[in-house]
Structure formats: C-alpha cells, structure tokens
Amino acid sequence: MITLSVIKADTGGFVGHSAVHPNMMAEARREIDRATASGLLIDGQVASCGDDISLIMTHTYGADAGLIHSFAWDTFQATTHIAKGLGLYGAGQDLLSDAFSGNLRGMGPGYAELEFEERPSEPVLCFLADKTEPGAWNLPLYKMFADPFNTAGLVIDGKMHAGFGFEVYDLYEEKRIVFDCPADLYDMLMYIGAPARYVIHGVRSKTLGETAATTSTQRLSLIAGKYVGKDDPVMIVRCQSGLPAVGEALEPFAFPYTVAGCMRGSHHAPFLPVPVRQAHPSRFDGPPRVVALGFQIHDGKLIGPRDMFDDPAFDGARAQASEIMDYLRRHGPFEPHRLPLSELEYTTMPALAQRLANRWTPMTTEIATPVG
Ligand code: 13P
Ligand code: 13P
Ligand code: MG
Ligand code: MG
Ligand code: MG
Ligand code: MG
Incomplete structure (x- = not known):
C-alpha cells in the first residue's frame, strides 16, 4: 500500500x-x-x-x-x-x-x-484551487461519479455501472453520511447543493471497493473562530480502469460554475480552470482558480506532472468565465455577487447592528423624517 x-x-x-x-x-x-x-x-x-x-x-x-x-x-x-x-x-x-x-x-x-494498492498503471489527478472553499468540489465530483451526461463510463463500462458511494460531511455539526448512488442521488443532491455546509469528502467504487477520490474538508473560518481566508481546497482523483477516465474527470471544469470565495472570501464568482502559469488570481482577488496536475504513479514515484488544463479545449470555459465575472462584478456589494450574511467571511454587521440599534424603530404607515 x-x-x-x-x-x-x-x-x-x-x-x-x-x-x-x-x-x-x-x-x-x-x-x-x-x-x-x-x-x-x-x-x-x-x-x-x-x-x-x-x-x-x-x-x-x-x-x-x-x-x-x-x-x-x-x-x-x-x-x-x-x-x-x-x-x-x-x-x-x-x-x-x-x-x-x-x-x-x-x-x-x-x-x-x-x-x-498501486495498480499496474495508476493515473491520478491532483486538483488545487485558490480563493474558494472545499464545497467547490461537490459539483464536479457529482458530475464525474454520478452524471452519465458527463461520464460515459457510468453507462458503458461494466465496472462503473453499479455506481459509487459518496461520503458527505456536515461541516457545521461535524457528522458524516454515506450516499449510495445512483439509488440515493436525489437525496444527496438536496445536501451537496449547499456546498458551504455539506462537502463531499470521498468517493468509493462499489464494484472495485476502492477509494477513487478524496478532498480536503478543513474549514478554516470555523477553526479559527474568525476570518482567516477561505480554505482553498485540494482534491485527489484516481482515474481509468473502472474509475472515470482522465477526460471524464476533467470534463466538469469545461463549465465555469459559480463558487464562493474570490475577494475577501465573500463573493460568488466563476471557477476558472487554468494552466499552472495562470494560477495567479489578481482581478478582484479572483476569479477563483483551479489547476489539475496529472501524474502516473509508478513504484510510488510521481511521474509528472502534466498541466492538464493547459489545453485550448478549455478556452471556451475561460472566455465564459470572464463574461460571468463582468456580469457578477457589476452587482458590486449586492447579492448574489456578495455572499449572504450568514456566509460572509468578513463582516461589519455586528458592530453596525450595535451602533444602529436605537435608530431602528417599529414600522408605521407614516413616512419618517430621516435623522442625520
Ligand atoms: P480504460 O478502461 O482503459 O480506462 O478506458 C477508458 C478510456 O481510456 C476511454 O477514454
Ligand atoms: P486567501 O485565502 O487566498 O489568502 O484569500 C484571502 C482573501 O481575502 C482574498 O481577498
Ligand atoms: Mg489562498
Ligand atoms: Mg492569502
Ligand atoms: Mg486561504
Ligand atoms: Mg484505455
């Protein structure tokens, strides 16, 4: 092992x-x-x-x-x-x-x-992200291991057809559950669609009895009790031979879906798949980035990496992400660009609430005169 x-x-x-x-x-x-x-x-x-x-x-x-x-x-x-x-x-x-x-x-x-146990050929992808949170892996893991429109193998590979078990953490309550997919798909989506709280920690093949994927699920903001930045997660995905092909594991990122993070860990923005040389978020401390490093592991040695998003086939996702970024940025301090109050990692709200406490009065039908 x-x-x-x-x-x-x-x-x-x-x-x-x-x-x-x-x-x-x-x-x-x-x-x-x-x-x-x-x-x-x-x-x-x-x-x-x-x-x-x-x-x-x-x-x-x-x-x-x-x-x-x-x-x-x-x-x-x-x-x-x-x-x-x-x-x-x-x-x-x-x-x-x-x-x-x-x-x-x-x-x-x-x-x-x-x-x-290393297989005769062991292709592995290491995904590294910045300016987002571990729940950012929920959508692509769902697509890789549960969506036949993404992963052809779920339909046509006999070793994948039985499906995968998803281990999901509740980061608030510090509990976990295993969903048996495809049977539990709809139940699971109710949870993992809320990625700030419910995070896929691992995925196992039912046929092979092997763990196929795992993510980092530490939640810094809760650990520190104060804002110390989003967790900027990583993920390992093993590929091929009864697991998603490398191209099936990369495919979800051709859609630049929206994640939480970006500026001050407090904004929604598109998730940008980039080659390593472009993994430097600067515009509005974003958009959040993901790189994929491909390795063949052989006798424990890391043969690689290959810079998997260094492929013009992801240019379309990058162009779309730029457009989405422009669109969201124009909301400035408004939701849904800014995160909801419960998810803000930086907030002036407690201090504001205290300072303005006695300027809040019951609502009446007459129009109040503003006090300066
Ligand atoms: P394998 O069974 O060799 O993993 O076949 C999948 C594949 O490579 C198709 O892209
Ligand atoms: P990092 O978690 O990457 O340090 O980002 C913090 C931040 O506030 C960015 O605006
Ligand atoms: Mg960071
Ligand atoms: Mg930092
Ligand atoms: Mg960070
Ligand atoms: Mg092959």
Whole structure:
C-alpha cells in the first residue's frame, strides 16, 4: 500500500494574495528533497495555486500520519520564515497554532490523503484551487461519479455501472453520511447543493471497493473562530480502469460554475480552470482558480506532472468565465455577487447592528423624517 498526501497552506502571498514567492517554493523543494533522501518520502513535489503551497507526497505511513504531517508543518514554518523575511502578505496566514501536536487536524493547513494498492498503471489527478472553499468540489465530483451526461463510463463500462458511494460531511455539526448512488442521488443532491455546509469528502467504487477520490474538508473560518481566508481546497482523483477516465474527470471544469470565495472570501464568482502559469488570481482577488496536475504513479514515484488544463479545449470555459465575472462584478456589494450574511467571511454587521440599534424603530404607515 502507498499513500498519496497533498498537504497545503497559505504561508504568505506575493503580491497580496495572488501567488507564492519563488524563494518559498525553492525552500519547500529543498525540504521535500531532504525528506526523499532521508527515506521519509518515496517521492515528493511542490506545486502552488494562487498563494497556497501544496506538498504532493507519496509514502508508506498511511493517512493522518504524525511523521508526514509534522514534516509538512515544519516545511510551512520554513516557508513562513522566508515570507516574513521578505515582508510578504499574510506570512504564516494558515498556521493557526504555535506548536504541532500529533497531526494537522484543526491546525490550519488543508490535506487530502489517499491510501491504495498501486495498480499496474495508476493515473491520478491532483486538483488545487485558490480563493474558494472545499464545497467547490461537490459539483464536479457529482458530475464525474454520478452524471452519465458527463461520464460515459457510468453507462458503458461494466465496472462503473453499479455506481459509487459518496461520503458527505456536515461541516457545521461535524457528522458524516454515506450516499449510495445512483439509488440515493436525489437525496444527496438536496445536501451537496449547499456546498458551504455539506462537502463531499470521498468517493468509493462499489464494484472495485476502492477509494477513487478524496478532498480536503478543513474549514478554516470555523477553526479559527474568525476570518482567516477561505480554505482553498485540494482534491485527489484516481482515474481509468473502472474509475472515470482522465477526460471524464476533467470534463466538469469545461463549465465555469459559480463558487464562493474570490475577494475577501465573500463573493460568488466563476471557477476558472487554468494552466499552472495562470494560477495567479489578481482581478478582484479572483476569479477563483483551479489547476489539475496529472501524474502516473509508478513504484510510488510521481511521474509528472502534466498541466492538464493547459489545453485550448478549455478556452471556451475561460472566455465564459470572464463574461460571468463582468456580469457578477457589476452587482458590486449586492447579492448574489456578495455572499449572504450568514456566509460572509468578513463582516461589519455586528458592530453596525450595535451602533444602529436605537435608530431602528417599529414600522408605521407614516413616512419618517430621516435623522442625520
Ligand atoms: P480504460 O478502461 O482503459 O480506462 O478506458 C477508458 C478510456 O481510456 C476511454 O477514454
Ligand atoms: P486567501 O485565502 O487566498 O489568502 O484569500 C484571502 C482573501 O481575502 C482574498 O481577498
Ligand atoms: Mg492569502
Ligand atoms: Mg489562498
Ligand atoms: Mg486561504
Ligand atoms: Mg484505455
């Protein structure tokens, strides 16, 4: 068995929240190389989307392993040190605790981890996003694993036809449920259509008994009890041979659906699939970005990445996203561009409510004279 771990954190932005500084990337690479040389990792790579660094690692310690999580924590401390030295924005932003204790749960960094028996050919996609939340993966996971208009294999591949089990988290109540699809499709959609609260954590093949996909589901805003940025999620999807083909796993992103995030984590905006070189959200700190890194995993080694959205076939989605961005931006501070009050990550509302408390009076039929 090998484990693929993608562990990510924002440890400082260059410039603002738009990218990771090259010196931070180089430092993370040095750490990964050291950990590979020492035998902790079988293999490892460093990637980024926007201002978030992802450590993509293979090893034999399983998910939630203290050794792997503490290595990631130390690496993020090191990149934070560099960010501080350069005065980068929000240095150490996602490191919410002063000391590491056991694993990264509740500490700020996000992670998706998958333990599996490597198949003779093991194509895997690592999706990295910036300026959005983990529920952003609900729609594409539904399409990949439950929508025959997206995934032909659900109809014509005997190993997919029985369907998939979806594990869904309720992030508010900290509970989980498994939906058996296609039987439970309509029940599941009632929940996952509300992605701020209900998040698909994993998908399993009923026929193969294998986990096919997993997402990072940490919710920073709740962990920190105050705004510390959206969670900027990652996702791992294994492909082919009874799982969605690579092209079926990429296909949902040809539709630039709307996600929550963007400026101050408080706006709806289209989700833009981009090649790595364009994964730097600047317009209105958006639109939110997604990159897809393709790997063939062989003897635990990461053969790749291929930059999967570096394909003109996604130009149409990018053009449409630009149009949607223009349209939504013109709403300024109005919903549905701005998130509803309950979902705002930045808010002046409690202070306003207090200051204006005694200017609110019962509604009457006469027109009141404004008080200045
Ligand atoms: P496989 O069974 O080889 O995964 O076939 C699916 C495919 O590659 C079609 O795109
Ligand atoms: P990040 O979570 O990517 O740091 O974004 C925070 C933000 O407020 C962007 O406007
Ligand atoms: Mg940031
Ligand atoms: Mg970010
Ligand atoms: Mg963030
Ligand atoms: Mg084939």
